[in-house]
Amino acid sequence: MPNPKTPTWWVIIREPNPASMEIVTVEPAPADPAAAVRRCAELFAAQQRACVVTATDEEAASDAAMSAWRMELVTDPKRLAAATAHNAAHPRISLSQEEIMHETDMMCVNLVNRLDVTMDAARSALDTTLHRVHIESHDPRVANAGLTPADYLTIALRTPRFAAMHSAGALRDDGREADARLSWEAYLEREMTNATGAHQAVPATAPLGDPQIIHQAGRNVGLSDEYTDALIPHLVLRLARGYPFRGPDLRDLTLTDVLAMVTVEDLGDLLWLAAVEMGARPDEAATELDRILPKRS
Structure with missing residues (x-):
C-alpha cells in the first residue's frame, strides 16, 4: 500500500503515433473531483491523457509512467500489432535509447507469442544478438558507409537477419536446438531466393x-x-x-x-x-x- 505521505501525480502524456509516447508535463493531482473532471476535459481537447502515479517526486513519477506505458504496450495484442505495423511503415535512421527499449520489448513479446519460447529465452537471445550487432557497428566499414554506430544499430534492428538471429537464438536458449537450426536454415534460403530474384x-x-x-x-x-x-x-x-x-x-x-x-x-x-x-x-x-x-x- 502506498505511503499516505507520498504524493500522487498526474503525468500528462501524448502519443504522436502507436509506437511512441512523450511526457508533456508532470503536475500534482487535482485537489478535488470537480477539478479532475475539468482537467480531463482539457486533456481530451488537447489529445493528451494523464497517467496517475504515486511517487516521491516528479522525476520518479515520469519514470513510473514511462514503465507503465511500455508494459501496457507490450501486453495489449492490439496495441502491439499497431505499434509493430507503424514501425515497419515508418523506418528511421536513428532511434533514441528509450525507443530502442520499446522496440526490443515488442520483439520479445512477439517472439514469445509466435514461437512459444519463454520470455527469459527471448531476452537472453536479444542480449546476445544486440552484443553481436554492437561489435559490428564499430567496424570501419560502417563509417565508410556514412553511418554512425547508432545508425547501424537502428537499421539492424529491422533487418530480416536480426530477426532470424534473435529467433534462432531464442529457440536455442529455450533448449530447442533442432528448431533453432531449421529456423536459421529457412532464413538463409529466403535470403538466397530474394537475392537471386533481385539479380535476375x-x-x-x-x-x-x-x-x-x-x-x-x-x-x-x-x-x-x-x-x-x-x-x-x-x-x-x-x-x-x-x-x-x-x-x-x-x-x-x-x-x-x-x-x-x-x-x-x-x-x-x-x-x-x-x-x-x-x-x-x-x-x-x-x-x-x-x-x-x-x-x-
Whole structure:
C-alpha cells in the first residue's frame, strides 16, 4: 500500500503515433473531483491523457509512467500489432535509447507469442544478438558507409537477419536446438531466393546482367567460367546482406538498382573475394575487402 505521505501525480502524456509516447508535463493531482473532471476535459481537447502515479517526486513519477506505458504496450495484442505495423511503415535512421527499449520489448513479446519460447529465452537471445550487432557497428566499414554506430544499430534492428538471429537464438536458449537450426536454415534460403530474384531483374546492359562480362571478369582474375557461375550467387548474397546498411545517398535505391551499379572493376574484385572466401581463407578475404572498400567511400 502506498505511503499516505507520498504524493500522487498526474503525468500528462501524448502519443504522436502507436509506437511512441512523450511526457508533456508532470503536475500534482487535482485537489478535488470537480477539478479532475475539468482537467480531463482539457486533456481530451488537447489529445493528451494523464497517467496517475504515486511517487516521491516528479522525476520518479515520469519514470513510473514511462514503465507503465511500455508494459501496457507490450501486453495489449492490439496495441502491439499497431505499434509493430507503424514501425515497419515508418523506418528511421536513428532511434533514441528509450525507443530502442520499446522496440526490443515488442520483439520479445512477439517472439514469445509466435514461437512459444519463454520470455527469459527471448531476452537472453536479444542480449546476445544486440552484443553481436554492437561489435559490428564499430567496424570501419560502417563509417565508410556514412553511418554512425547508432545508425547501424537502428537499421539492424529491422533487418530480416536480426530477426532470424534473435529467433534462432531464442529457440536455442529455450533448449530447442533442432528448431533453432531449421529456423536459421529457412532464413538463409529466403535470403538466397530474394537475392537471386533481385539479380535476375538486373538489366542486361549492366555488368552483373551480362553473362559474357561476368565470365570475362572471372577470367581476368584467373577463374574458369564454371567456377565464376558458381560464385555469382554468393557474391550477390554478400551485396544483399550489406544492402540495408547502404549510405544515405543510396537509401532510395532497390537491391536491383544497387546490383546494377556494380562496375566491371568491382565485379572482378568481388569475384576474387568470393573465391577467397569459398577457399576457406577468411583472413585473406577480410584483407581483400578492406582493399576494395576505400574506392567506394
